[in-house]
Every structure is written in structure tokens, then in C-alpha cells.
Amino acid sequence: MKKAPVAISGAGCLCAAGLTLKESFSAMLRGERNPKPPVAFSSSHIEKFPVFEILAPLPIPGSDVELLRTSLLAFSAAGEALADAGLEPEQLGQLRVGVCIGTTVGSAMNNEDFYRDFRAGDEPEMTAIDRYLRSNPAAALARRYQLDGPCQTVVNACSSGTDAIGLGAAWVRSGLCDVAVVGGADELCRTTYNGFASLMIADPGPCRPFSSQRKGLNLGEGAGILILESAAMLGKRGRQARGYLLGYGSAVDAYHLTAPHPEGEGLQRALAECLVSSGITAEKIAFINSHGTGTPDNDRTESRVLGKLFPDTPFVATKCYTGHTLGAAGAIEAVLTLASLEQQVLPGNVGLGVPDTGLPVHPVAENSAIRGTVGLSESLAFGGNNSAIMLGLEVG
Amino acid sequence: MTGLQINGLGLVGGFGCGAEDLQVALEKREAPVSRVNLRDHLFPLFQADTAALGNYLNKRALRRIDHFSRLALLGAFQALEDVGPLELNRERLGVIIGSGFGALKTTFGFLDSIIADGDACASPTAFSNSVHNAAAAHISMQLKLTGPSLTVSQFDQSLVSGLLSARQWLAEGRVEAVLLGVVDEYCQVLGYCWERYFGEQISSKMRPLDFDHFSAVPGEGAAFFLLQAEADCAAKYGIIDSVVMGQLWGSRPTLIPGQPLVLGCEGHPLNGGIYRQQLPENASVACYTPLYGAAPVTQGFDLAVAALTLKRGEMFPSADSGGDYYSGSVVTEARKVNRLTCLRYGFGGEYAVIQLKGNG
Amino acid sequence: MDIKTKLKQVLIEELNLEDITIEEIGDDEALFGEGLGLDSLDAVELVVVVQKHFGVEIKDMEEGRPALQSINSLAAFIEEKQK
Numbered sequence: 001m002k003k004a005p006v007a008i009s010g011a012g013c014l015c016a017a018g019l020t021l022k023e024s025f026s027a028m029l030r031g032e033r034n035p036k037p038p039v040a041f042s043s044s045h046i047e048k049f050p051v052f053e054i055l056a057p058l059p060i061p062g063s064d065v066e067l068l069r070t071s072l073l074a075f076s077a078a079g080e081a082l083a084d085a086g087l088e089p090e091q092l093g094q095l096r097v098g099v100c101i102g103t104t105v106g107s108a109m110n111n112e113d114f115y116r117d118f119r120a121g122d123e124p125e126m127t128a129i130d131r132y133l134r135s136n137p138a139a140a141l142a143r144r145y146q147l148d149g150p151c152q153t154v155v156n157a158c159s160s161g162t163d164a165i166g167l168g169a170a171w172v173r174s175g176l177c178d179v180a181v182v183g184g185a186d187e188l189c190r191t192t193y194n195g196f197a198s199l200m201i202a203d204p205g206p207c208r209p210f211s212s213q214r215k216g217l218n219l220g221e222g223a224g225i226l227i228l229e230s231a232a233m234l235g236k237r238g239r240q241a242r243g244y245l246l247g248y249g250s251a252v253d254a255y256h257l258t259a260p261h262p263e264g265e266g267l268q269r270a271l272a273e274c275l276v277s278s279g280i281t282a283e284k285i286a287f288i289n290s291h292g293t294g295t296p297d298n299d300r301t302e303s304r305v306l307g308k309l310f311p312d313t314p315f316v317a318t319k320c321y322t323g324h325t326l327g328a329a330g331a332i333e334a335v336l337t338l339a340s341l342e343q344q345v346l347p348g349n350v351g352l353g354v355p356d357t358g359l360p361v362h363p364v365a366e367n368s369a370i371r372g373t374v375g376l377s378e379s380l381a382f383g384g385n386n387s388a389i390m391l392g393l394e395v396g
Numbered sequence: 397m398t399g400l401q402i403n404g405l406g407l408v409g410g411f412g413c414g415a416e417d418l419q420v421a422l423e424k425r426e427a428p429v430s431r432v433n434l435r436d437h438l439f440p441l442f443q444a445d446t447a448a449l450g451n452y453l454n455k456r457a458l459r460r461i462d463h464f465s466r467l468a469l470l471g472a473f474q475a476l477e478d479v480g481p482l483e484l485n486r487e488r489l490g491v492i493i494g495s496g497f498g499a500l501k502t503t504f505g506f507l508d509s510i511i512a513d514g515d516a517c518a519s520p521t522a523f524s525n526s527v528h529n530a531a532a533a534h535i536s537m538q539l540k541l542t543g544p545s546l547t548v549s550q551f552d553q554s555l556v557s558g559l560l561s562a563r564q565w566l567a568e569g570r571v572e573a574v575l576l577g578v579v580d581e582y583c584q585v586l587g588y589c590w591e592r593y594f595g596e597q598i599s600s601k602m603r604p605l606d607f608d609h610f611s612a613v614p615g616e617g618a619a620f621f622l623l624q625a626e627a628d629c630a631a632k633y634g635i636i637d638s639v640v641m642g643q644l645w646g647s648r649p650t651l652i653p654g655q656p657l658v659l660g661c662e663g664h665p666l667n668g669g670i671y672r673q674q675l676p677e678n679a680s681v682a683c684y685t686p687l688y689g690a691a692p693v694t695q696g697f698d699l700a701v702a703a704l705t706l707k708r709g710e711m712f713p714s715a716d717s718g719g720d721y722y723s724g725s726v727v728t729e730a731r732k733v734n735r736l737t738c739l740r741y742g743f744g745g746e747y748a749v750i751q752l753k754g755n756g
Numbered sequence: 757m758d759i760k761t762k763l764k765q766v767l768i769e770e771l772n773l774e775d776i777t778i779e780e781i782g783d784d785e786a787l788f789g790e791g792l793g794l795d796s797l798d799a800v801e802l803v804v805v806v807q808k809h810f811g812v813e814i815k816d817m818e819e820g821r822p823a824l825q826s827i828n829s830l831a832a833f834i835e836e837k838q839k
Binding site: 001003044045046093107110115118126136138142149150152157170194195196197198200250252253254255273381383384 | 508
């Protein structure tokens, strides 16, 4: 059933490509990227898997003794998004504001130094645990802005950011809150770095989504935040919507813990729900921001599904500019989708090289003009989760 | 709002496995505390045993499934079994899991593989199982559930946060039913944290209504619910009327005068003061945490007790009778009830309120 | 213990194959799909197992795929690398 669109009144993101949405999107259109071996930590792998790390000081720096970097990333993107929406932090306590944020590292009690000491029989100080307990991203945002509404940290692995946006939109639509701060945040972490290396899906070079030479993903870090708002609140504040969240769908494969279903069975059902709930037909979609991690399995599944459902729709894998930011990925990509709609241009898929001829469809290699007001962003995740959201510049 | 019918229960915790075991503990007003390893000594724990999962899955199916996911699977299997012959479309059945801490043992097990044998020997199986949504993934694979799946991690508000989304999904017609469960597990690091935070005071007898003194014992386990939108047919257990999560810096829980409260206090003076300040003076309260212990998600067990209460239409006597340390009114004997409220405060001013009613 | 028996033993231990014994694994039996029934996650775990127990590195799946066919192929791969 078609659902009512929910207004997007502000957007913000930061990633290795830039510290704001504007900076990030401009860098992408210039085709810039510079993945490098991690600076924040070292590893003993023979291959120095490159990552997309934010090396500049964060816009909202804060103390990393106090909070995990993931929370600070969320604060930075939220600060940009709230300012974009014209919402003063002091106002927020007076409104019914929900917060729904996806993450992976931001909710894991896995501090390696602490655990090394514990395992060695020492008595590590509780600094790392205190920090973890303070850093649940949704709770940290609620505390920072004194929000008093629904609060949810979504831990659906790599689809968390997309899911958080779709779930938060439902809160606004049903009147559970007037404003929702939604999105995702994740920091680079030695644990996930080693994890993806162990799964042998980290590319030893810059990632090449949908390329015949692709060998896997590069990790990245960052955050993306959208401010969703009820029409009534927007009217009361005398503001215009920047865009709309038109629909959301999600479904699981129930197939394998880490591998996607080869035919994207769950992804197809997630997309079907997304189309129906937004009341948009496939041919109206101007472009798709794919999950496009650069792993052989993911890109194959995705290309098959896109080739079947949207054979003529241009698409891009923006992870070639941001790396895979895990719980933040879907949120950063949603924000970039909005930027593409506004500027009517899709960044070229840098590093595509020779497209994999075994795949039915490929992303755009060069910056491409697009025409239309509706874009789709999709995510696939460990656990067989698939989710998709539809964004538009107009109401349906 | 749309009421949520509770039509299936799946439970595993310190009290045992299944609703009957919980009911026995409720009637006896006690549950056994185990002693588990914590480095060189023993540590009290309401420990959950997943041996019964062997009734549902063979060894091959279980080989890559850790304790955390086993707890969840055991809850999930029971809850679906409890619904009975009801035909559920598995594409239209949503799964929502809440956990405060996630798969702790495997999270540290993955680090073990790195620390013991170096980065090149990091275990991919451990990594894949350490993600918070691993339990949801195993549930969807083993029970062939292919609808929407959501895992949330919101510490003490994990249950209500998940319930809010369950209600949304049912109200929007995204799904016909939601299998919602909460799960948390013990591990030695958690025990260490308890000792560092709470020191020598660790006890084995919980007195949660004594808001000033520490008496918490950690617990682990899973509580699962099969939820459906309120309908003409009666709910198997009861109906969740409203779910509210909030923050004391912005609001106070709205409580209905005269309605008994199932309190989520766990013998932590850290938030005991909040209960003492916030509880209405004449409130009639019961607390059952001495039957399953303290963990971010034990409000799931409170909700299960509420469900069992509404099914029989009678309160269970509080597991903590209040002694001389609690001056308010405590439910100490069985009495008729058709409405009640689960109330829990976290450590930072967050609160969770679930109001329930019986059929008709 | 010969390398094939040791391989079978660590396979059972590290992949938690509690439902089978060393004797039940054929030297030429397919490890994946039909046969032993292992999957892609086991494949990458096996890469770690081989590194950990035999000190032999499998760089990527291009190298790994032919080696991970059966106990025989894996034993041959390890022996070749250990030379």
C-alpha cells in the first residue's frame, strides 16, 4: 500500500571524501579519492588493505575519552543536518523529537586494548567500558540535544543506515514524533578491519565495485543524517521540505549468515515493498545508489537484481569514494542520493576499469546527467538483511 | 494506538526454560543462582541453559551457532510453537530482536583469535557471529522467516524500542505478525565489569525494592513474544495497550492510578533513587527480577510475567516482598487483575512504560 | 599422525563437525556442497585453519579454490608449500 511521504528538512554527512555534504559531493564529482592504509591503527597483515579514513579534525570534535568516535561522527553529521533544517539545538527539547541511528562499531563492547589486558590477567581500567556505555549513538544524540522521544539504535549490520531512515520515517508518519533525527554512523576499527580481511573480501587495492578486477571492499568511516519532519511541524516553522522520503522496504534472504542469496531473493522483495509503499513505478526512478561494495558476491547479486528489475536505470556505487562505512553506509548514500537529485548529476563510478562482462548491468563510469525527481538507495547486509528507500524532490 | 496481542511466549533464563518453568518460579518466589567461572573464582549468575534447543535442531545445524544465538533461537522456537496451529505466512512475519550488549562471548572470541594467533588468523566465523544481528539471522534461516528483520540495541530500553517498531509494522500492515525477542548473555568480561563497578558487594540474594543498597545478581536469557494486531478474537495471553519510551529530562511516565506496577528495578542503587523519587506514593507494586536477575533486557521477562498474569487474571506475589526496606504497597498475595503496567528506569534518566490489559 | 588424518582432526575441531568422525571423511570426498556439506564461510575459516595449524598461507580464493576441493587436494597443497 502506498504510504504518505515524509518531508526531509535537513541533511548532512561526512566521510573520507569531505566533512560536509557539499564538500563530499564536490569531491566525488571531481573524481577524487585517496584510500590509504589506516593511520588510526596498525595491523600485521602482509597486505595493507587501504581504507577511507577521515584524517581531518571532525567538525564537532569532542573528547574521545568521553565518547567513541562513532558518536562524534554522528554529532558532526547531525550538527550539519539540524543547521540545514533551521533547527536550533535549544529548540529540540521543546519538540517531540525521535532519534533512530544505525551503527555497528558504535554498539560493540569490543575494545581491543581493554580485552588484551583482561586476557593477560591484568585489571584494566574501566575507561573503555565507560566510554562504550555512553556512546550508544541514538542515546548519545538524545542526551546531547535533550531529546525526549522514541530512541533506537539499529544494528542490522550493513543495512542499518537505510533501515534507520525507513523506521524513523514511520514514526513521523504515525505521529509518534514531530521530528526524527535519522541516519547512521560508524568509525574505522581494527576489529572490523581484521574481520573483513579474515573473510577475504577486503581489496588490497582501491575498491572497484562492479569491475572485472574487483577483489572486495575498502572500509571507510563517517556518518549521514537526515532530519525528517511532519508536514504540520514544517508548516508551523514556515520551512520548505528539501525532499521527501517516499518509501521503504526490507526483507531477509534466510539463506546464509554472510553471503547474499545468489538471485537476491530478499533484495527483490525489499525493492518490491519499497516501490509499492512509495507508489513509484520502476520507470520513474532517475537513478539508483547501489550497495556496490566491490565484493564479488555482492556486486553479482546486485547486478542481477538491478538488471532484472531496472535494466535501463543508471546506477552508481558511491562506496568507491567513501569506502564501506558499514552502519553509516545506507545513511551516507541516502544523503548523496538527495544531492544527486538536487544537482541532477550522478558521480561516475571511479575505478570501474574493465566492467565485469559476467554482470548484466554496470554503473555509470563517468559523471552523468540524470533526469527525474526520484532516486532509490539500497543496502544488503550480513544476516541476509536487504533494505531500500525511495527519495524524491516532490511529493510522490 | 493499535493494541498488540501477545499470542505466543518463548522463555529461557535462570528460572529454566519455558513459561511453565517461569510460572513455577513465580509461585515459589525463587530461582536458583548458579556459580560460574570468573578468572580464578566463582561468580553468581542467573544462568540460562540452552540444552533444550536440541529438541529443535541437530548438531550439524547448531555447529556455528553460539550461546547468544542459541538463547534467541530457543526463545523463538518456543514462541512460534506456543502460537499453535495458527497459519502464519512466513514472508509476512517480521522479526525484531533487542539486545543490550549483543553476542559478548563471540565478540571477545573473535579478539581471542587475533590475540592468540595474530591478525592473519582472525576467525571469519567468529566475526560473522559477533555482529548484533547474528541471532536474527540464525532465526530467519532456521525458522525460514523472510519478512522484515530488525535488531536494536538500546540498553535498558531495548525491549520498548523494539516494541515501538513492532507496533508500527503491524499498524502499517507491513507484516501479519511480529516475532519479537530480547536476549543478553553473560561472559567473563561482563563479570569483571560488575566487580569493578560494584566491588565486594556482589550478592546472591536480590532485594530490588531496597532502592538504597546494592543487591543485583547478573542474569542472562531470552524472552520472545509472538505479537499480532488487536483483533476480534481473544489474545492468548493479553494485550499491550501502549508503549512509551522517554527521558526524565523531558517528561515523566504517565501512570494510571490504581493499576499495579511491575517494576524493572534490579537492586542497583545507581537508579534505585529514581524509582523512589518517581513512584506514586500509593502505587501497588510487584518486582520479579529476583527470578531472572539483572541485565539490560530483563524487562522482557517482566513483560512475560505480565502476560502470564493477564492470562490467569491474577497477580503473582512479588518476588521481593519489600521487607522493612520498602514502605509502599507490595503485592504479596494473589489477587485479581485485568490491567497492569511494566515500568523500568535506566541509569541515565531513560524510562520505559508498557501498559497491558486482559481480554475483554 | 599423517597430514591427512591431522587435517581431518582439525577440520572436525575447528569447524565443530561434532556429528562426524575422522573415519567418516573420505580422502577424495568433496568438502563443499554435496559431500561434507561445507560452505563459503567454512572455506575462509579453513584458510585460517591451514595457516594456524600448518603454517601455510593461502593468499586468496583463486589460490584457495583448487586446494580446498578435498582432503587429498588440501594435503597435497600443504605438502607442496611446506617443501
